[in-house]
Amino acid sequence: MAQPFDPKFVTFDCYGTLTNFQMGSSTRRILGDRLPDAISERFLDMFGNYRLDEVLGAWQPYRDVIAAAYKRTCARYGLEYRDADATAIYESIGTWGPHPDVPEGLAKLAAKVPLVILSNATDNQIPANVARLGAPFAHVLTAEQAQAYKPRLRPFEYMLDTLGVGPTEIVHVSASLRYDLMPAYDLGITNKVYVNRGYEPSTPFYGYREITTIAELPGLFGL
Numbered sequence: 759m760a761q762p763f764d765p766k767f768v769t770f771d772c773y774g775t776l777t778n779f780q781m782g783s784s785t786r787r788i789l790g791d792r793l794p795d796a797i798s799e800r801f802l803d804m805f806g807n808y809r810l811d812e813v814l815g816a817w818q819p820y821r822d823v824i825a826a827a828y829k830r831t832c833a834r835y836g837l838e839y840r841d842a843d844a845t846a847i848y849e850s851i852g853t854w855g856p857h858p859d860v861p862e863g864l865a866k867l868a869a870k871v872p873l874v875i876l877s878n879a880t881d882n883q884i885p886a887n888v889a890r891l892g893a894p895f896a897h898v899l900t901a902e903q904a905q906a907y908k909p910r911l912r913p914f915e916y917m918l919d920t921l922g923v924g925p926t927e928i929v930h931v932s933a934s935l936r937y938d939l940m941p942a943y944d945l946g947i948t949n950k951v952y953v954n955r956g957y958e959p960s961t962p963f964y965g966y967r968e969i970t971t972i973a974e975l976p977g978l979f980g981l
Contacts (some may be wrong), residue, residue: 760967762980763929763949765871767896767921769910771932775953776864777887777922781806784850787829792926796866797835798889805831810936813878813907820880820901824848852886857955861892863972870979872896874928876917878907878937897921909941919946931975933957938965951978 773779786793789941791799808827812818818826825844832839864873873895877884877968880902888898906912918925924962929949935958939950943964950966953975960968967978 759977763978765949766923766927766931766933767874767929768867768979769917769928769930770885771919771938772875772879772884772932773851773854774955774957775931775933776856776860776875776891776940777854778823779957780850780854781847785847788846788850789837792837801831801835801837804834810909813901814910817901817905817907820878820883821845821848821905849881854864855890856892857972859936859971859973863975864891864893865911866976866981867979868893870976874917875899876913876930877901878913897938908937911941911945914941914945914947917967929978935961936965941968951975 770776785802785805786798805827808830809823812823812827824847825841828844828847829839867873873893874897875884875888875895876899879900881900884898884900888895897920899920901907901913902915904916908914921928925946926948928946928947929951930938930942931951931953933953933955935952939952942950948965950964952960952966952968953972954960954968954970969975969978
């Protein structure tokens with residue numbers, strides 16, 4: 759049986775891992791009948807691909823990431839681009855709440871170890887989401903503060919520097935290998951947890967413990 763984790767901090771991705779990521783459903787709702795059923799799945803997948811592509815470049819506000827990715831997706835599929843749609847999609851983010859398994863598991867863990875968020879967000883975007891998570895966070899670190907988005911390494915370096923710890927002194931928790939656990943592996947963050955919510959296939963090569971809900975997370979710390 760694996761030894762319980764005993765880190766200085768537990769660090770989390772927010773959107774998708776803790777907050778229920780609803781970009782697809784929000785986009786469907788906002789576009790309504792203007793998004794044909796025949797292309798909707800491909801459209802939403804490509805919207806996600808373009809968001810990833812946008813965050814790999816120089817830092818820009820997440821509102822601009824959404825707008826640029828949405829505009830590229832509309833052009834690819836022949837839909838009319840409207841600034842108002844991009845704004846509405848971005849503003850919907852603040853309304854998203856946590857996955858049902860999150861508040862109780864986080865609250866239990868917070869009694870043992872300080873919790874930290876590292877999110878692809880801007881400073882004025884994320885507080886409404888964090889307030890719904892049901893546990894106190896010692897730090898909420900954003901791409902705006904780091905001036906770079908995950909999966910670039912700079913946000914992780916910024917986090918380690920801000921916390922004053924080395925890569926072996928934290929546990930990083932995420933539902934995304936591509937955005938979080940792969941770059942964490944590259945930086946030598948040895949203690950990682952993959953919350954398999956079905957977004958991406960499990961790839962054990964990257965050296966993590968795997969769970970399916972945050973309710974399981976305290977057990978990895980001996981709680």
